[in-house]
Amino acid sequence: xxxxxxxxxxxxxxxxxxxxxxxxxxxxxxxxxxxxxxxxxxxxxxxxxxxxxxxxxxxxxxxxxxxxxxxxxxxxxxxxxxxxxxxxxxxxxxxxxxxxxxxxxxxxxxxxxxxxxxxxxxxxxxxxxxxxxxxxxxxxxxxxxxxxxxxxxxxxxxxxxxxxxxxxxxxxxxxxxxxxxxxxxxxxxxxxxxxxxxxxxxxxxxxxxxxxxxxxxxxxxxxxxxxxxxxxxxxxxxxxxxxxxxxxxxxxxxxxxxxxxxxxxxxxxxxxxxxxxxxxxxxxxxxxxxxxxxxxxxxxxxxxxxxxxxxxxxxxxxxxxxxxxxxxxxxxxxxxxxxxxxxxxxxxxxxxxxxxxxxxxxxxxxxxxxxxxxxxxxxxxxxxxxxxxxxxxxxxxxxxxxxxxxxxxxxxxxxxxxxxxxxxxxxx
Numbered sequence: 340x341x342x343x344x345x346x347x348x349x350x351x352x353x354x355x356x357x358x359x360x361x362x363x364x365x366x367x368x369x370x371x372x373x374x375x376x377x378x379x380x381x382x383x384x385x386x387x388x389x390x391x392x393x394x395x396x397x398x399x400x401x402x403x404x405x406x407x408x409x410x411x412x413x414x415x416x417x418x419x420x421x422x423x424x425x426x427x428x429x430x431x432x433x434x435x436x437x438x439x440x441x442x443x444x445x446x447x448x449x450x451x452x453x454x455x456x457x458x459x460x461x462x463x464x465x466x467x468x469x470x471x472x473x474x475x476x477x478x479x480x481x482x483x484x485x486x487x488x489x490x491x492x493x494x495x496x497x498x499x500x501x502x503x504x505x506x507x508x509x510x511x512x513x514x515x516x517x518x519x520x521x522x523x524x525x526x527x528x529x530x531x532x533x534x535x536x537x538x539x540x541x542x543x544x545x546x547x548x549x550x551x552x553x554x555x556x557x558x559x560x561x562x563x564x565x566x567x568x569x570x571x572x573x574x575x576x577x578x579x580x581x582x583x584x585x586x587x588x589x590x591x592x593x594x595x596x597x598x599x600x601x602x603x604x605x606x607x608x609x610x611x612x613x614x615x616x617x618x619x620x621x622x623x624x625x626x627x628x629x630x631x632x633x634x635x636x637x638x639x640x641x642x643x644x645x646x647x648x649x650x651x652x653x654x655x656x657x658x659x660x661x662x663x664x665x666x667x668x669x670x671x672x673x674x675x676x677x678x679x680x681x682x683x684x685x686x687x688x689x690x691x692x693x694x695x696x697x698x699x700x701x702x703x704x705x706x707x708x709x710x711x712x713x714x715x716x717x718x719x720x721x722x723x724x725x726x727x728x729x730x731x732x733x734x735x736x737x738x739x740x741x742x743x744x745x746x747x748x749x750x751x752x753x754x755x756x757x758x759x760x761x762x763x764x765x766x767x
Contacts, residue, residue, distance in 0.1 A: 342431040344417050345438035349461075352532055353455035353708070357666020359484035363448065370444035374467035377725060380409070380473045380490050382609070384482040384520040385499025385534075387657045388603040391635060392499055393477040395607045397627030401641045402708060403621040408474030409467035410487070412458065415637045415652070415758045424463045424469045428462075452486075455479050459486040481587055492527030494617065495610050496553070498544055500718060501536040502655065513540045528553045528678035530613040534606050556613075562607045565598075566590070568668060569767045570641050575601060577608055586612055588623060591743065593630045596639040598668065601662040604630065636758035639665060642764055647671070647747035650761055652754035654681065656688040663692050673698035674733050674749045677733075677741040679705040679756035682712040689752070690721055690761035698746055701730035703737035713715065717752075738763050 368375055383393045390411050397409040410422040419428035429437075441460050445451050452460070459479070466474040469728050478485045501517050515637040517540035524531045524547050530550045534543060550553035555572070562585070564576040572594040579585035586608065593600060611621055634640075640661065653659045665676065676697045680686050698719050702714040713755055714730035714737070721728035730738035738760060741748045 340435045340441040340442070341443065348438055348442050349418070349454050349458055352452065352457055352685060354449065355453045357455070359481065361484060361489055362487045363450055363452045364486040365458060366448055366461050367441070367444055367456065368463065369451050370447060370462060370625045371440060374633050375463040375490050378463070378466050378471050378474050380393040380493040381473060381497065382487065382493040383475065383496045383497045384478040384485075384501065384523045385497075385521075386501050386516070386655070387653075387661070388521075388534075388599065388606075391474045391600060391633075391638065392497055392606055392702055393475045395595075395604060395630060395633045396403045396610060397423075397475040397605070398426070398627050398633045399611060399621065400475070400634075401635040402629040403619070403625035405619070406470060408462070408469065409472040410459070410462035410466075410474065411477040411594035412479055413754050415754055416761065417643045419550055420466055421458065423444050424449070424466070427467055428625070433465060433468070434461075437461055437468065440464065456486040456597050459489070463490065473536070475678070478520070478523065481516075481519035483519045483524070485522075488523055488570040492525040492529075495613060496524045496528050496531040497606055497610055498523075498531070498533035498763055499606060500534050500599075501540040501544075513537055514543050516540070517543035518547070518557050519543070523551050524548050524551050524555075526553070528552045529612075529617060531555045532558055532606060532609055532613065534558050534602060540637070543590065556609065558606050558609045560602055562608075563601045563605050568596075568598075569624070570596070570644055570669070572596065572646075573600065575604075586623070588626060591627060594631070594634050596641070597665045597731065599664070635762055637754055640761075642761070647674075648742075648764065649747070649749045649755050650764070651749070651751045652690075652757040653751055653754045654684050656685050656692060659689045659692050659737060659751070663696060664695055666749065671747055673746075674745045675749055676700045677703065677737060677742055677750040677760070678717060678752040679703040680717060680752040681705060681707060681710040681715060681739075681755065682716075683710055684753075686712060686720060690726070691752060693751075694721070694726050695723055697726060699744065700726055701741045702728055702730040703734050703756065705753045706734075706759045707753075707755045711755065734759050738748045742767075
């Protein structure tokens with residue numbers, strides 16, 4: 340099998356859509372010899388912040404000397420970037436070799452795996468083949484019935500902020516959605532940690548931990564004290580909770596932008612403390628180096644400072660609210676939004692959030708075959724709410740239009756918008 344044939348295998352499987360449930364992934368992994376049972380894991384679920392929490396955790400563990408796998412999605416800069424070991428994407432040779440095994444197993448199945456299920460199998464097989472000491476796994480959607488939940492009980496189950504996303508698929512209330520995400524907490528899990536969320540959702544997570552007999556802790560975000568934030572990142576202190584012992588680290592630097600990243604880092608560092616109590620040797624210096632090297636493409640990424648070009652894949656109201664908070668923290672003048680969204684997102688709510696900060700809007704169509712909202716439809720929605728918006732038929736035309744305004748540009752709305760735009764911008 341060649342590399343392009345391997346990529347095509349996952350691309351072709353996209354026609355099977357999104358199908359929650361563990362039956363297919365269990366059969367697939369069983370046909371592969373259940374390699375997932377030979378690696379310890381950290382499992383990350385939640386509505387927003389999963390990718391950031393997974394990356395920061397993996398970076399710290401790698402800096403501490405542990406051979407660390409990282410599985411995250413969707414693909415942003417390259418397909419191979421979704422499966423990494425110590426920050427290095429899976430090689431073309433390993434991609435082809437391991438996909439050949441997965442395809443052979445899938446061909447024997449009456450009900451073949453979806454694209455994400457096959458990709459999950461690739462990550463789990465690769466981490467075992469690479470003899471990883473730990474692997475950090477980001478949930479695709481939900482948790483309980485997500486294909487990543489085929490892994491054995493993890494060392495840590497980390498639950499990021501909860502919100503209303505994937506309504507109808509995961510449930511129609513915060514409690515139902517929280518129940519799905521809390522499904523990564525299983526009997527035998529070392530420690531479950533969650534960031535404070537609305538009481539309704541947090542109670543569901545706590546109840547899941549209790550019924551599974553898993554130690555559970557709500558993270559104290561007050562332990563993070565911000566010193567400075569600018570376009571280069573943030574500097575903060577990590578201090579013990581009042582009246583408690585714990586790590587104290589001053590002057591930590593984090594390139595990731597946005598106050599919500601301080602929320603995420605509190606979950607990460609509490610998780611690191613839990614791993615230390617389990618016997619993992621994670622020096623303070625590894626934490627410093629790990630955080631200082633944590634960079635995410637398309638997550639409030641500054642591609643140019645003057646005039647500003649800021650790229651963000653935030654696609655739901657909670658994520659876009661964090662982007663709006665950042666723009667206000669930076670005291671920017673009204674910006675030009677370059678937007679493209681998926682039609683199954685809360686588009687109207689997102690527009691309401693960004694409209695007060697937008698001097699004008701350029702609307703484009705995301706790179707998704709079935710879920711994309713057309714740029715024309717998005718422009719019409721913005722116009723109905725009183726915003727000056729114009730649609731363009733291609734991403735390149737939209738990017739040229741946005742750059743020609745001479746205003747600060749914020750490109751946002753979806754990773755299926757941000758990823759292609761990033762490539763176009765860097766090429767230009």
